[in-house]
Amino acid sequence: MTSTQQIRAAVRDVMPSVRADLEALVRIPSVSADPARADDVRRSAEATADLFRAEGFDDVQILTAAGGAPAVVARRPAPEGAPTVLLYAHHDVQPTGSLDDWDSDPFEPTERGARLYGRGAADDKAGIAAHLAAIRAFGDELPVGVTLLIEGEEEVGSPTLEAFLGEHRDLLAADVIVIADSGNWDIGEPALTTSLRGLVDCHVEVRTLEHAVHSGMWGGAVPDAMTATIRLLATLHDANGDVAVEGLVSGPAADVDYPLDRVRAESGLAEGVELIGTGSVVERLWTKPALAVIGMDITRTADASNTLIPSVKTKISVRLAPGDDCKRAMRHLEDHLRKHVPFGAQLTFTPGELGEPTQIDATGPAYDAARAAFKEAWDGVDPVDMGVGGSIPFIAAFRDAYPDASVLVTGVEDPDTRAHGANEGLHLAEFEKVCLAEALLLHNLASGS
Template identity: 45%
Template sequence: MEELTRLAAIPSVAFPGHPEEPVLAAAAMTEELLRSTGLPHVRQIPVEGSFPAVYGEAPAPPGAPTVLLYAHYDVQPAGDPALWRTPPFQPTFVDGALFGRGVADDKSGVIAHVLALRAFQGRFPVGVKVIIEGQEEYAGERLEAFVERNPDLLRADAIVVADTGNPSVGDASVTTSLRGMAAFTVEVRTLAEAVHSGSFGGAAPDALAALIRMLAALHDENGDVRVPGLPRGIFLGTGPSDEEFRATAGVLDGVSLVGSGSLADRLWASYAITVTGIDVPSVQHAINAVQPAARARITVRVPPAGDPKTAVNDVVEHLRHAAPWGVNVAVSDLVVGSGFQADTGGRARAALNRAMERAFGRPPRDIGAGGSIPLVATLVKQYPAAEILLFGAEDDGAAIHAPNERLVIEELRRAATAEALFLADYADF
């Protein structure tokens, strides 16, 4: 608890415009934590264009397999502090849960690995490799390119990705599919500069009004994506009920869910487009002027088998087609990451099933995830024989990427226990 609280108190936001010093401080503490596990080799590794990855390694005993453990020490920005019930970077313990930015996503993953490794007191039953990266939340392909240039460094028989979790606390689950993602900024320009809305309004083209029309064209009246080339997918497993989802997402009474098809289809197997930010004058600082420019940040979630680059091209083309009045449209700051679909029948998965049943008191079930972990697709491509296992201490009520992020401490205990039991069981590979 003390270590997680100390790590989560570091505002390690690796987005452009945020200070670098806290990110480097989180890297240093992550290195300190990995050294405390008894790993004989721990170091920081520079990653071109990004923050350092923290790497640890212990050789495999004769005949034993090697397991790679992954997490990330960077976090999302806190957003508006007024929306937090506790200070985002002063982790606060309340009724069995720790509240603060990054306590779940993904500093819980860092601590889960540390706890699982400490259980062996330096006598590991399998070969161990650990990679903790420092810029996962901003996406891009920085660590992915590093992996491709250094394939032997992370080569393993099984890979544990501690950056997911269960639908609800105690509901043991393994994530078997991830959507890919793409994100970009679109800018609309119409005038050389802002002009008086009384003198020019009604004839001067308003950049904000044009952008609003373009963004509204992304979805139909039901909330389904209306971009040509982005069809709805199908997830074969079972997703949450409408009631469970409404409660977890905090949907207000009387407000409908959007889209069609099952919730599993919508959340785990279909395209989703979200406008995550708009640059225009705030209401507080509004003036009576026609706006000359407006920008929006758009995120596209892509089904596991979809191509993020093709998807973002389709979305950009649709926006350009929807742009009114001949406005100037520019796109910048594009990042992409591919999705993932797991093979669930290997020896590592069988060992994990046994470990999770012991730790959680029930066998795990397969679920999908609507979020993206860009590195996973690269690991699949680079190490096709390795089994990739995604589980962790997060849950759907953890409010990751949102105000009041929280981690249930007992869930962390169970996830770390399951990981330690898995390492011990998998040693009989």
């Protein structure tokens, strides 16, 4: 199969079966964060493995490392002189959150309007389906060697992926690595992700009292932990809303316009609320650090009494700009908190997750092949080189394990996908373009275009 039109027709023909297979995967509640769903995660791996066995992959295994969740590895050798491409996605999904926030059962895929809704319908079972579509379109005439790695623990931070790559390094070796776990710039506008922020988080406990005391008897002289915590947290941003932790890296971003009305619509920003920070919108989202308090343990208002609260525990999450180092950033965060804790309060700092940021030099033949494929699939629209404010820390692990491979970060999401949230949805027309682009990419890589 050499004609672009033939590839288009082949992808169009396989889309109904690919969608059916995607819907079957979505029905499996493979929530890796929930130990009670471990059997479902295993069932999801087995269903994924069966899909690629049906496509003629004789070497299909379900593997683990260091006690991690099951991952699927499937391989078909390269034709003479053709490169090998590693196609990555993950079959585990986020928890659903409150079912009251969903308009339909999160594990029963439901089409409404232009989208297919369900947990994992986009992130990232659609990544599996995109790989499946490209492979199915070529049938027995796959133009490159393909190795699939479908991970089972990405949504809990890929804790054993480095060990997995170390243990199975030769099995996964490839010339090009396609990580289908990101998104596109907008509906109708494709993108290659070339930068991702890193991540550090921590738990911080502030204590001012050995036990709660009467606020009337002691208030005014004895500090309560909540007031101390509020004052401490207020030091983490300056008056403009920029992160005020010294030592964190910031950098420039691509010259891409992100209009305020689009930010408001896509983020759900409440009426009258202003953006925080300085610089262009994409700098604030892609190449500057961002800090948020994402959890707090404190007395509920319904249970409040007239007492001074003795201790408060918070969880702080920081997204790191490309070029930063997560271990160094964690030290800077701890130093800032200890320096600014008020009233001599006791502070306990417990470091949490670490994830390195990524900056990709997206130049060379593989990136040229990808841009040509995207432009063809989107009918002449050039792809954007896009940053992502979120984190995929394991990309650094792939780059360390395979330094000579070109790493392409692609995906099926768009600004209204709502990955990780209620009513996660896959835009079906864009999904077909993603599938076509991947098929064209494999063709281009084989032909050297």
